[in-house]
Amino acid sequence: MAVDTQAPSRGFIGASYRTCPETGLKVCSQAEALIKVNAVVAVVFLAVGGLFGLMVALTRWPAVHLLPADWFYLLLTAHGADVLLFWIVFFEVAVLYFASAIILNCRLAAPKFAWLAFVLMVVGAVLANIAVLQGESSVMFTSYVPMQAAPHFYLGLIVFAVGTLIAVFCFFGTLVIAKEEGSYEGSVPLVTFGAITAAIIAVFTLASGAIILIPTFLWSVGYISHIDPLMYKIIWWGMGHSSQQINVSAQVAIWYAVAAMLLGAKPLSEKVSRMAFLMYILFLQLASAHHLLVEPGVSSEWKIFNTSYALYLAVLGSMIHGMSIPGAMEAAQRRNGFNNGMFEWLRKAPWSNPAFSGTVLSIVIFGFLGGITGVIMGTEQLNLIMHNTLYVPGHFHATVVGGTTLAFMAITYLLVPLIFRREIVFKKIAQWQPYVFGAGIAGISLFMMGAGTLGVARRHWDIGFADAAMSFDYPATAFLMMGLNGIAAICAALGGLMFVLVVVASVFFGKQRTAESIAAFPTLPKTGSAETVTSYGSESHVKLPGTIVLVSVFFVAFVLYYYVNWKYLSEVWPLS
Amino acid sequence: MSDQSTGSGGAPEERVPAMQRLLDNPFLLLFMGVASPAVLYLIWGVMELSQIPLSP
Numbered sequence: 001m002a003v004d005t006q007a008p009s010r011g012f013i014g015a016s017y018r019t020c021p022e023t024g025l026k027v028c029s030q031a032e033a034l035i036k037v038n039a040v041v042a043v044v045f046l047a048v049g050g051l052f053g054l055m056v057a058l059t060r061w062p063a064v065h066l067l068p069a070d071w072f073y074l075l076l077t078a079h080g081a082d083v084l085l086f087w088i089v090f091f092e093v094a095v096l097y098f099a100s101a102i103i104l105n106c107r108l109a110a111p112k113f114a115w116l117a118f119v120l121m122v123v124g125a126v127l128a129n130i131a132v133l134q135g136e137s138s139v140m141f142t143s144y145v146p147m148q149a150a151p152h153f154y155l156g157l158i159v160f161a162v163g164t165l166i167a168v169f170c171f172f173g174t175l176v177i178a179k180e181e182g183s184y185e186g187s188v189p190l191v192t193f194g195a196i197t198a199a200i201i202a203v204f205t206l207a208s209g210a211i212i213l214i215p216t217f218l219w220s221v222g223y224i225s226h227i228d229p230l231m232y233k234i235i236w237w238g239m240g241h242s243s244q245q246i247n248v249s250a251q252v253a254i255w256y257a258v259a260a261m262l263l264g265a266k267p268l269s270e271k272v273s274r275m276a277f278l279m280y281i282l283f284l285q286l287a288s289a290h291h292l293l294v295e296p297g298v299s300s301e302w303k304i305f306n307t308s309y310a311l312y313l314a315v316l317g318s319m320i321h322g323m324s325i326p327g328a329m330e331a332a333q334r335r336n337g338f339n340n341g342m343f344e345w346l347r348k349a350p351w352s353n354p355a356f357s358g359t360v361l362s363i364v365i366f367g368f369l370g371g372i373t374g375v376i377m378g379t380e381q382l383n384l385i386m387h388n389t390l391y392v393p394g395h396f397h398a399t400v401v402g403g404t405t406l407a408f409m410a411i412t413y414l415l416v417p418l419i420f421r422r423e424i425v426f427k428k429i430a431q432w433q434p435y436v437f438g439a440g441i442a443g444i445s446l447f448m449m450g451a452g453t454l455g456v457a458r459r460h461w462d463i464g465f466a467d468a469a470m471s472f473d474y475p476a477t478a479f480l481m482m483g484l485n486g487i488a489a490i491c492a493a494l495g496g497l498m499f500v501l502v503v504v505a506s507v508f509f510g511k512q513r514t515a516e517s518i519a520a521f522p523t524l525p526k527t528g529s530a531e532t533v534t535s536y537g538s539e540s541h542v543k544l545p546g547t548i549v550l551v552s553v554f555f556v557a558f559v560l561y562y563y564v565n566w567k568y569l570s571e572v573w574p575l576s
Numbered sequence: 577m578s579d580q581s582t583g584s585g586g587a588p589e590e591r592v593p594a595m596q597r598l599l600d601n602p603f604l605l606l607f608m609g610v611a612s613p614a615v616l617y618l619i620w621g622v623m624e625l626s627q628i629p630l631s632p
Contacts, residue, residue: 187600196602200609234621274599285613298624
């Protein structure tokens with residue numbers, strides 16, 4: 001295929017495009033540039049925040065106990081902000097532009113505002129980092145009042161949120177342009193619908209952030225005398241937890257995209273998958289309430305409705321995706337000829353492709369470790385045995401890192417050749433990276449949850465209570481768990497380093513993609529296609545014995561773990 | 577009820593189901609996605625907190 005198809009051409013009102021020689025998609029140059037800068041800055045924050053995370057984990061390892069207390073809390077704050085917020089949101093903005101302008105084959109709406117959004121996000125993120133690193137804002141990610149950070153900490157978060165909100169509205173504007181210019185017919189593709197879900201949740205998230213962070217900023221500069229701690233908590237978690245639901249929606253959209261691009265997988269039912277996303281739109285954000293399950297100020301009705309009845313509908317959505325995506329993969333593989341036995345489709349999947357292995361590991365870690373434990377924590381009674389213990393960060397490392405970060409890493413291996421138009425370098429390292437990172441994160445998650453089940457508090461510098469006036473002894477197993485957590489963190493950090501190395505080397509030093517290299521090493525294998533991502537349609541293959549077995553294993557694990565926790569609760573809290 | 581109506585060119589047009597019309601309207605979804613947590617989580621929660629009496 002001719003390389004000159006990559007040359008930009010002028011389109012509607014001055015927007016320039018190139019035609020991707022691999023996917024055939026019309027790529028808006030403004031969208032492409034914004035995807036690149038947002039993704040690059042995201043990886044910078046991942047690298048910085050990941051390093052801070054390793055130092056926190058090594059401090060929690062009692063035998064190492066790396067940092068003094070003040071540095072521990074400082075870096076814990078910076079780690080939370082950099083990876084839980086800045087890495088994820090910068091990458092999500094890149095995903096929004098990709099899912100709108102690129103997948104819908106249209107120009108990006110208001111590119112100048114999109115650049116303004118990017119600048120505001122960078123300024124806000126840097127400002128918040130400066131505030132934390134100056135040492136007067138070690139309030140941790142949650143920044144609960146009455147702990148007070150420096151005013152520029154809150155100001156940085158507000159500026160970042162404003163920038164993100166502008167980017168989200170550029171996404172919605174692009175949807176309008178695509179509709180009006182007729183760049184698609186009927187319904188938007190499922191991947192774009194997943195991105196719409198993420199953007200909707202982002203609007204609620206950012207609005208909640210504005211409602212609480214603006215008065216908190218005014219409080220920090222002395223214009224407001226008092227912020228009610230419980231009022232702060234309830235509104236802050238509307239932002240803090242919902243921001244993680246943006247991740248869930250974006251990562252599920254990526255799961256569908258990667259399955260389609262690599263295997264040609266179509267959803268088992270477009271309608272059912274869209275209904276699952278609708279469940280997210282309506283109910284997923286209500287899970288924020290699980291952070292307030294032990295607060296005496298709100299009623300059990302509010303707690304149970306939000307975290308049980310409503311949340312279970314969102315969980316139903318996740319379980320639909322959790323069955324639909326492996327099912328779509330199996331159906332596509334069987335259509336591609338891997339029909340022998342129950343699992344030939346799985347054995348002969350492209351496991352050496354880091355985009356595929358990263359996606360599958362993301363699904364498994366998110367479902368088995370993050371999903372099941374999220375339901376446990378959302379049950380008011382069970383929550384009592386692990387509330388505010390290390391179980392909580394164990395859970396969200398499975399969802400946000402094992403689920404979202406790994407999914408984002410996976411699609412990066414496709415974005416580098418398709419958007420940056422560079423060869424992936426260090427291919428062997430890239431092949432191993434998802435496995436190393438996935439193993440480390442699964443370990444971190446399991447060992448922190450294990451320690452949390454034994455009662456180890458989260459956000460605690462020294463579980464040995466060396467200088468405490470009143471001593472307390474955790475079981476010896478808790479110390480073992482924290483040591484294993486440290487080893488797993490080293491493994492995850494190594495996986496993160498491998499990712500940063502491969503991506504940075506590829507983007508800045510990788511060979512430019514040429515017609516010859518595209519023909520020799522196509523990003524999309526013959527089985528996959530970009531057309532599957534950009535079109536509407538369900539899979540026709542209905543016999544999926546392998547997926548039925550895998551889903552059954554998941555349900556058995558779910559039920560067993562649920563009842564084990566009730567048993568554990570009955571032992572902690574005996575009734576006579 | 578008929579599933580088809582006649583378009584302007586005389587060709588039959590498929591009636592789009594109500595649920596699909598909902599799912600195809602991102603701004604209606606945006607309204608629902610903001611209203612649902614705003615009412616059920618934020619407003620309900622804040623109302624409960626505001627009813628807690630202040631200590632004397």
